[in-house]
Structure formats: C-alpha cells, structure tokens
Amino acid sequence: MSHIKKNMLSFFLTTKCNLDCSYCYTNKKTHQHQSIPFKFAKLGIDTFLGVNNIKHIRFFGAGEPTEEFALLQQICEYADQTAHFKVTKEIQTNGVISSQKACWLAEHFDIIWVSCDGTPKIQNYFRRTISGKPTSNLLEKNIKYL
Numbered sequence: 714m715s716h717i718k719k720n721m722l723s724f725f726l727t728t729k730c731n732l733d734c735s736y737c738y739t740n741k742k743t744h745q746h747q748s749i750p751f752k753f754a755k756l757g758i759d760t761f762l763g764v765n766n767i768k769h770i771r772f773f774g775a776g777e778p779t780e781e782f783a784l785l786q787q788i789c790e791y792a793d794q795t796a797h798f799k800v801t802k803e804i805q806t807n808g809v810i811s812s813q814k815a816c817w818l819a820e821h822f823d824i825i826w827v828s829c830d831g832t833p834k835i836q837n838y839f840r841r842t843i844s845g846k847p848t849s850n851l852l853e854k855n856i857k858y859l
Contacts, residue, residue: 778805803823
C-alpha cells in the first residue's frame, strides 16, 4: 500500500540535457534519450492527485526537465485544470535556460532548485554546454532572476 501514501508526485521528465557535464553518468554520445509520454503523466495525475492529500508535483531526474518544455507546460496545465485545489510545483534545473523559460518557471513554480558547481571557474570547468560553451554567466543571470 505504500504506493498510495506518497506526499508528492514526481516526474522524471526526460533524459535529454543541454549540458555535457564532465562527471555525468549519462553518456550523451551513446545514450538514447527518453521522455515520458503525456498520457503516462496524465495517468499519474489522475491516479494520485487528490489521493491522500497529494497536492505537490515535482520535476527532476537524469536530464534537464526544460529540454521538454512543451511537455512540462502541458503537465502543469493539466494538473492545475484537474485539481480542485492549488497544486504546488517544484523543479530541479541546471539553470542554463533561456530568459523566456526562466520567466515561465518563475511564474508557475513554487520551488525551484538550481544546480551550481561553485565559482564561475569551477562551473565552467565541469558544466559546459553540449557545444562546449561555458555556462556560468547564463546560470548566474538566471539564479538572480529566479
């Protein structure tokens, strides 16, 4: 019965990521990316939202949730429309996202966790984009905004 006594509904949205972190356990050169289908997320919301007072959903996992931005928005919208109460939302992001995505997250999420490895020198050494660009400037801008 433990599957019905959850405090939140967690979505591992995707394995896609916009970064190529030096320590990542996901080999981006050979890994086949996967994302959950909306139908599956909808079933989770229909099954768990409202059961035992579950009013909280979160997004995190092996990938960057904002890489499936349309799906993220669709799931959030469906949860808000389905529930008869305020659904709180939480996300874990690498923070290397566009200002449009950051703005949307700020408007729709109650809790936003941002991964950061440290000073710009450390961040840029370990966490570069897939194309090899440093990430600290954009990350810092988004952290200040969020």
